[in-house]
Amino acid sequence: MESRPHPNRLGIRGWVGGGRWGFERYLYTLHRLTGLALLAYFAMHIFVTSARALGPGAWEQAMGAVSGPLFQVGEYLVFAAFAFHAVNGIRLAILELGFAVGRPIEPVYPYQTSVGRQRRLARAVLMIAAVIALWGGLDFFVLG
Amino acid sequence: MADTSPRQVTFRLRRYEPGNDRQPRWEDHRVDATPGMTVLDGLWKVKELGAPSLAWRSSCRMGICGSCGMLVNGRPRLACNTQVTELRSDVVAVAPLPNFDIVKDLVPDLRPMFATHRGVLPYLVRDDTAEQEAPTREYRQTPHELEQYLQFSYCIKCGCCMAACPTVATDPRYSGPMPLGQAQRYDNDSRDAGFGARREVLARGSGPWRCHFAGECSQVCPKGVDPAKAIQLMKQDLVLDLLRLRRRRPPAAVAEAPHGTRREDIPAAPPRTVTEG
Amino acid sequence: MRDRTLWTWHIGAGVVILVLLGLHMAIMHLGSTLGISGSEPTAWESVAARAGSLFFTTTYVLLLGAALYHGFYGLRNILLELNPGPGLRRTIDVGLSVVGLALFAFGTWAALAAPGAATTMGG
Numbered sequence: 001m002e003s004r005p006h007p008n009r010l011g012i013r014g015w016v017g018g019g020r021w022g023f024e025r026y027l028y029t030l031h032r033l034t035g036l037a038l039l040a041y042f043a044m045h046i047f048v049t050s051a052r053a054l055g056p057g058a059w060e061q062a063m064g065a066v067s068g069p070l071f072q073v074g075e076y077l078v079f080a081a082f083a084f085h086a087v088n089g090i091r092l093a094i095l096e097l098g099f100a101v102g103r104p105i106e107p108v109y110p111y112q113t114s115v116g117r118q119r120r121l122a123r124a125v126l127m128i129a130a131v132i133a134l135w136g137g138l139d140f141f142v143l144g
Numbered sequence: 145m146a147d148t149s150p151r152q153v154t155f156r157l158r159r160y161e162p163g164n165d166r167q168p169r170w171e172d173h174r175v176d177a178t179p180g181m182t183v184l185d186g187l188w189k190v191k192e193l194g195a196p197s198l199a200w201r202s203s204c205r206m207g208i209c210g211s212c213g214m215l216v217n218g219r220p221r222l223a224c225n226t227q228v229t230e231l232r233s234d235v236v237a238v239a240p241l242p243n244f245d246i247v248k249d250l251v252p253d254l255r256p257m258f259a260t261h262r263g264v265l266p267y268l269v270r271d272d273t274a275e276q277e278a279p280t281r282e283y284r285q286t287p288h289e290l291e292q293y294l295q296f297s298y299c300i301k302c303g304c305c306m307a308a309c310p311t312v313a314t315d316p317r318y319s320g321p322m323p324l325g326q327a328q329r330y331d332n333d334s335r336d337a338g339f340g341a342r343r344e345v346l347a348r349g350s351g352p353w354r355c356h357f358a359g360e361c362s363q364v365c366p367k368g369v370d371p372a373k374a375i376q377l378m379k380q381d382l383v384l385d386l387l388r389l390r391r392r393r394p395p396a397a398v399a400e401a402p403h404g405t406r407r408e409d410i411p412a413a414p415p416r417t418v419t420e421g
Numbered sequence: 422m423r424d425r426t427l428w429t430w431h432i433g434a435g436v437v438i439l440v441l442l443g444l445h446m447a448i449m450h451l452g453s454t455l456g457i458s459g460s461e462p463t464a465w466e467s468v469a470a471r472a473g474s475l476f477f478t479t480t481y482v483l484l485l486g487a488a489l490y491h492g493f494y495g496l497r498n499i500l501l502e503l504n505p506g507p508g509l510r511r512t513i514d515v516g517l518s519v520v521g522l523a524l525f526a527f528g529t530w531a532a533l534a535a536p537g538a539a540t541t542m543g544g
Contacts, residue, residue, distance in 0.1 A: 003162035005245035005253045012503075014243070014313020024359040025310065031356070032499060039492040046485070046524055050531035052472060056465045063463055079450055086439055093432050095357050098380025104295040104332065107368030114373035115359035136450050143453040315502040347425040354502060383429050 024115060024122060031088050034081040041078045076140045083132040091118070091125045153177040153228060155190050157198065158239035160246050168246060170237075171195065177228045183216055183236060184223040187250075200250035207366060210300030213307070214250055215239040220304035222366045241307040254303055260319050261301070264327035264345055269338025270395055284399040289334040296329035296374050298367045305361035305371050311354045318354040319345075321361035325371035328378045337395040343385065352378050427494060434491040441484040478532055485528040493521040 016029055051062035066075075094100050100121060101114035155175050160168035173194040175186050184202055191198045202212040205224045212223040216238055217231050228236060244252035270276060305321035306312050312320045319327075327346060330336045346352065352375045362372040384390040447455060449462055461467060471477040500513050 005247050006160055006162070006168065008240065008242055008244060008246045008252070009316075010242045010313035012314060015310045022359055022363050024357065028310065028356050028358040032495075035492070035495045036499070039496060042488060042492060043524065046528045046531070050527065052468055053531045053534040056469075059465055059468060079446065082442070082446060086443065089435050090439065092357060093435060096355075096376055096379055097383065097432070098377045101373045101376045104292050104370075104373070104377075106291065107295050107298055107370070109368065111365075111368030111370070113359075113362040113365075113368070113370045114376065115362050118359075135454065136446075139450050139453050311502055315504055317504070318502070347422045349424045349501075351424060353424045353428045354498065379428075382425050386425055386429055 022115060024118075027088055027122060027125075031085060031092070034085040037081050038078065038085060041074075072140065076137060079136045079140070080133040083136065084129040087125045087129040087132070091121055094121070151177055152234075153186075154235045155186050156235055156237040157187075157190065157195070157250070158237075159195075159198070159249050160240075161197075162248055168239075179229060181228050182224055183214070183221075183226045183228060183231075183238060184212055186228060186236060187223060187238070198250070199248045208300060210302035213241050213252075213302035213304045215241055215307065220307040220364045222302060222304070225366050241303050243307050243309070243312045244303065252303065256316070257303055257306055257320065257322060258301075260350075261323045261326060263350075264319065264323050265338055265342055266323075266326045266330060268330065268333065268336050269341050270335070271337060272398075275398060281399050281401065283335045283396040285334055285396050289396070292334070293329045293332040296325050296332070296369055296371075299326060299329070299369045299371075300367055302366065304364045304366060305369075308360035308364040310358050310360065311356070315354060317350055319350045319352075321355075321371035321375065324352050324355070324378060325361075325369060325374040328374035328381075331378065331381060334393070335396040339381075339385075343382065346378065347382055347386075351382070352376075355379075431491055431494045434487040434494075437487040438484065438491055441480055442488065445484070481532045482529050485532070486525055489521045489525050489528075493517045 015032070048062050048066055051058040095114075095118055100118055102112075102117045105112070152174050155173045157171050157173065158168050159165070159171045173190045175189050175193075177186065182205075184205055187198065187200055187202075200212065200214070200223070202224060203209040204211070207222055207225040210222075213220060214223050215221075216223065216226050217233060217236065220241055223238070238250060240246050240250045241252045244254060244257070247253050268276075299322060301322060303322065305325075309318075309321055311318045324346075327342050331339050331342060355372075355375045357372060357376065359372050362370045365371065381390060452462065497513060497517050500517075501510065505513060
């Protein structure tokens with residue numbers, strides 16, 4: 001009698017990795033998290049800004065409701081999430097359309113992979129996202 | 145002179161006995177580790193000295209058959225290709241490849257991966273069946289055309305990429321890096337005319353659309369196949385095909401017999417010295 | 422064949438959002454350093470001025486559509502990768518489409534119904 005094999009899928013833990021993975025895995029996880037955060041914010045944003053249709057009174061009320069310090073910090077986090085998601089999104093669009101991954105080569109050890117080839121792009125993405133996030137922070141908390 | 149005396153390492157093995165165990169469990173064995181010893185060598189020592197019922201797959205012990213894919217210290221590797229010293233640890237934790245059901249101990253159930261692989265038509269698909277059944281000559285292919293798929297043909301189907309992929313971790317419908325890489329190996333082969341047939345599978349949900357370039361498959365591949373690259377190139381091909389911009393070329397033709405190259409001054413063969421019967 | 426098409430639109434929508442939302446973020450949150458002069462973008466005068474502009478109304482609706490498609494396709498990816506059963510799969514597809522279309526309809530109404538809003542007929 002054949003016994004049933006034991007299930008062994010990693011599940012959501014496999015999305016986050018085990019701590020010994022490449023940094024692209026964390027970019028992937030962060031891209032998902034920022035995407036969900038932006039979607040949630042966006043749904044609320046549609047409702048808040050729809051107050052415009054009800055005239056200046058409703059508008060001022062809506063703006064008043066979202067102007068507290070908690071909202072200020074929240075909006076900044078949304079801006080930072082956008083900075084990362086947008087710049088990493090550009091990187092993903094380039095790579096997933098088959099550009100900057102390299103041509104097929106004869107594999108000679110130590111192997112050069114598409115992941116190694118795009119490493120510089122990934123580092124540049126993080127730096128640009130950080131710069132934009134800091135720039136926004138300047139506007140939000142210092143100059144705003 | 146370097147110290148080559150054996151040192152003790154602990155092989156922490158994931159054991160699972162179907163029918164006896166409800167859950168897999170860890171089991172420690174002390175092993176003398178000599179320089180140059182691979183994880184596979186260690187498993188043989190454990191089986192010989194401590195755990196005679198330990199089960200795993202291995203064959204060639206030289207990194208070409210793809211049988212001994214295992215999770216070694218948290219990363220999918222080939223046991224025969226992994227030196228104990230390269231792990232830089234006194235504990236060698238060996239578990240079966242994740243994302244496959246466990247048959248016993250370190251033996252994963254690879255059948256779903258092979259079934260998916262069969263589904264992407266991993267062979268040359270062409271119209272000239274007569275030539276394929278009874279070949280007369282080779283198909284003409286330049287070295288440049290060979291290079292377009294050679295890298296992906298090095299796949300030994302070990303399953304390490306499937307174990308590393310975050311999408312395979314949750315989604316059994318996703319084909320996974322190995323079948324997709326192999327589909328691209330054939331789509332990029334100038335002798336193949338099966339892009340349309342494979343597109344039936346690949347343009348749907350089981351295709352490359354659930355790949356988000358975490359890149360782990362290419363990082364763990366023991367043969368440098370770079371399935372991540374194959375998958376992104378596949379997406380480019382499929383999107384170009386959707387936009388009707390994909391360059392279509394006929395599959396490689398049968399090479400013609402060379403003309404006018406037979407030498408006329410070849411002397412006749414000497415008489416046979418070995419008679420029949 | 423559907424997944425290939427949906428994915429391609431996802432990338433296209435991403436490009437549209439990059440441009441339009443990038444502009445929106447720059448106007449809203451980088452205005453001080455970029456030297457964009459003029460009154461506060463959230464003051465009613467600015468809001469009403471944009472409501473009266475055909476350019477802004479069109480781009481808002483375009484951004485709304487692209488962002489809803491892009492976001493809900495991403496959410497669909499995440500939900501489907503968690504391996505739901507066949508019935509739940511249908512529910513997710515239908516549910517996300519309905520919610521997405523509803524939000525689009527609501528947002529478009531809000532963009533067009535604003536007092537003094539520019540429409541193709543009003544101008």
